[in-house]
Amino acid sequence: MNDLSRASVRETLAPSAIVESVAPQVDGGRFAIKRVVGEEIVVSADCFAHGHERVRAELRWRGPGDTTWNGLAMEPLANDRWSARFVVDRIGFWQYGVVCWIDHLAAWRDGFLRRTDPADLRVHALVGSDLIAESIANAEGSAREDLIQWARTLREESDPQKLHELAMDDSRLELAQCHAPRSGAVQSLSLPAWVDRERGRFSSWYECFPRSMSAEPGRHGTFADLEANLDRIRSMGFDVLYLPPIHPIGRTRRKGRNNSTLAEPGDVGSPWAIGAREGGHTAIHPELGTHEDFRRLVAAAKERDMEIALDIALQVAPDHPWVTQHPEWFRRRPDGSVQFAENPPKKYEDIYPIDFETRDWRALWQTLREVFEFWIGEGVEIFRVDNPHTKPFAFWEWLIASVRRDHPRTIFLSEAFTRPRVMHRLAKLGFTQSYTYFTWRTTKAELTEYFTELTKSPSREYFRPNCWPNTPDILAQQLRNQPIEAFAVRLALAATLAASYGIYGPAFELGENRPRDDVSEEYLESEKYELRHWDVARAGRIATLAAKLNAIRREHPALQSDWSLAFHATDNDMLICYSKRSGADTLLVAVNLDPHNVQSGWVNADLAALGLADYGAWTVEDLVTGERYPWWGSRNFLMLDPRRAPAHVFAVTPGHP
């Protein structure tokens, strides 16, 4: 009776437990955190109640297709912080939250430890037996029998010593707690997580223009020419082959060589000026081949465990079919003209922007979605999106969610070189990976600060960096007129600092370093406006290094994710040193930032970050050269000759052989 009454009272007004500060989360759950299949989500929260009540907390989660929640008891850390973790084992949309409730049985048992007076103990035993009765109501079978038995003996026993032993029965306490009503239970918001396939986190990109891949100089390259290069690119260890737009190129206001606004006869124009009488975003430039040829290329890549990534640029050349079929998709100026596209200071006289604000926006958005659907139908699962920041955020949030609903394996790379908040917003609303400022971060201080932000700040939950030393648009300052050793430095940094990175391939392999002028970042004779013939046979140095680094990346999980990055002090600003770990796999990387001179100095290694706190002696084996060095303690000597190697990539093992 007594227990029943108390139970019912609790239903009328149970003081509730509290859950605060659930982590991880992005903007209070407005956006999803990102993970890949096989990763853990470690959830923590402040869980407590008033007074001397004790609480229990449970992590709840569900994945794609789950009709019920999974539950796992959370463990207390310190200061009312509780934690538990689960593994996301499927691609798709997940949710997780925290439930916390008041554990009257635990508080009752605490009371037993404080009591000594025999009469008091007997009354407190009755209190316990009433509480246990609440659990009995929810229990069945042997558990029920066991609890009934426990409650009865607590009620009947009078010997203080025996009562004490009864109350200390941990297994029965646990049993009663499992079946107890969850008094004052509260549940946090359910927080979203998006889980990608592994390549969303770990990928090595190679960009090239198929039209420049022919064996003979001057001949327009084809998909077949590119196919003939697959084995060589694969031998360098790249697994994503990214192609600039492959569609028909506009003729109206076509750009000439070196971005001239006057094309001469024979000029091929910019692939980003999409669309001509031959078709638009779903057509293929006739000189590259047919859809059949493209599907063969995609298949040939798949055979080599490579993927083709397409460039999606939502803009048109003036003679794109849409311009005549859907004039309302383009904003007219007062004189009836359409303002050409701009990305200040760049001007794209050969390109019209699309008016996402058109009255006909629903039809427009659907058509743009169908562009993605079309290429997914052709076997493409990775898209590099051109300038997403110049389109409305709402469009991307809708498009990515809607494409993923049917095609959850799809990966979107955001090519937004713009202000931090804008880049982050695009990452939050769904882009799988994002281009970064790495392209312009060159000194030890800059690299340390930027990669600490990328790997340690809360933004790491949604912003996955993809680091590029160069692109067709950007001949970076530190590569302009610089020797091949400068390219080797940037390649070594990108491949070991970032789990995802890429190079604008042939130009990078050949150390293309000629700027168009002194101010812009454009290349001289940029491939964007003309055919180039790349004599990759000459390109041994970078190809060999890339092959080596990508092989190390594949063999070492430490390089396949970013969060474990730790920097180690050196006494020479030209030497940057950092480590990455995954389980027992620990790599220590040292890069000589000076492509011209031998640099040497002392590294002051953070042994704790290397998992070596307990070791004096340790061994580093350079995975590039195979050399081994016995090291001792934190302070060790480094020397790097840029003519020999831009970096040490050390495998770290405790002790000396």
Added chain:
Amino acid sequence: MNDLSRASVRETLAPSAIVESVAPQVDGGRFAIKRVVGEEIVVSADCFAHGHERVRAELRWRGPGDTTWNGLAMEPLANDRWSARFVVDRIGFWQYGVVCWIDHLAAWRDGFLRRTDPADLRVHALVGSDLIAESIANAEGSAREDLIQWARTLREESDPQKLHELAMDDSRLELAQCHAPRSGAVQSLSLPAWVDRERGRFSSWYECFPRSMSAEPGRHGTFADLEANLDRIRSMGFDVLYLPPIHPIGRTRRKGRNNSTLAEPGDVGSPWAIGAREGGHTAIHPELGTHEDFRRLVAAAKERDMEIALDIALQVAPDHPWVTQHPEWFRRRPDGSVQFAENPPKKYEDIYPIDFETRDWRALWQTLREVFEFWIGEGVEIFRVDNPHTKPFAFWEWLIASVRRDHPRTIFLSEAFTRPRVMHRLAKLGFTQSYTYFTWRTTKAELTEYFTELTKSPSREYFRPNCWPNTPDILAQQLRNQPIEAFAVRLALAATLAASYGIYGPAFELGENRPRDDVSEEYLESEKYELRHWDVARAGRIATLAAKLNAIRREHPALQSDWSLAFHATDNDMLICYSKRSGADTLLVAVNLDPHNVQSGWVNADLAALGLADYGAWTVEDLVTGERYPWWGSRNFLMLDPRRAPAHVFAVTPGHP
């Protein structure tokens, strides 16, 4: 026509601006930030839009009684962070938020700066005149005329040079921007702020038991005796006089001296064992006086710009009238008894806890609210709440909000010495001030870490510290069996580190340092269980120091708030040095933590934190002793003799006299 059509399109689908990370806020707006009248709320947020759109942002706020929102244009800082501030000039509940919209006129003007081709300029001028037309629709009078004129000339002018000058007309641009439709406007959540009167932030408390204030040893003190002490307490500069419960004290299981469970005849019992046949929480202990006497005391305090703070302990003695009038308010154990109150390891055999979960909770809660209402009716505006953490959070959130609705001047001090999350939750849900761990923080490292957390972490938005060196419950370790100099050190720290602090007065003034035993923090012959006679005439040392420190606190705004606190390095761990600033008022405090020995060392002052970055020479004047020292640069010498003074409280001025 053209502009109208575009305007209407925008209404159908305007890409919206973005507002993120509005600060300050507590748990996403679930709880209010705290301020006092006259303070500023500095609001900042990330405001941006996609692409090259420009945005404007406005801070909106409203205070008690405002029927409309106030608005103020925010200023851009860096990286899309915008900021503006407003002053809260009234007690009560305020709200603030951020509105952000796309500024097409600014983007249009940016375009004008990039254009050179005359024909292109003319078309772009027409675009501008269309945009201005949208503003004209919202403008009146001369503004409207001015804009019409601007739009017309932009439309008619053909000379590129003149067009450029027209477009660069800042005042008209501003005029057009003010009247432009707020395209893609978004508003953040409205965030709550509670504004107290100044004493919510800056207060000096003195606690004493009225029953011990009689002039003759052994006689039970009265309100009249306390009134006779008001001038002396006021002369020490305290402005809040806090009294333990003044209600009739239970006789059943009354506690004897030194917390004995067996009271002897004549034992007065604990004031926290509230209630007897004479009445409960609204009654007054007959030996203290009448309600009339109490009202006279309150008035006498007011005349001296002091306030009486009452102790509200929501618990009862077994013979409190409620126990018989409302048996359902007390949870019976299976044997029909009521479990006495506990606050482990403390046991209160003379006290029953109230069952906040009672079926009759609505009546209970209302009755408890009426207790506060009653004493507010008697002129009390400050309540020190006893052990709020042992009652449900929901009760306090309701009670404080509901009392404040009618009595917004009310101040609630939370006496919750418990785990950090619980103390913070109570502060979030509305307590004006909170007791802190200062009582147990003694070393330089402990004080530096704790006060940095209190004054720099996000919790400062809602957690207002009130620091006590001692209380009737706590004879702190560093005072046990220690000389009066130890009390002087703790007083100096509390009065200069915290804008609100208090002492358990007579015992502190007289350096009461005798522990009841070696383990507990209880006093020997604790005033909680017996009458004490305090010969305050002997108490010159502390009284003089308190008078001095409180006078400095009143004269120097720097000591009246907490956020400006900055610590300065010293080379002696017994010397702690810190500064506080308010406008031009800068104080530098140095305390000798060692009550036994002279300590000296060098301070390495952070001149920037002192506003002296541009000065080599500066002067410090000790406001306690009046001595002046010419200092130079950051490194200066300190020496403190505990027999002379526990601390320097320096007023800082640039240059030498």
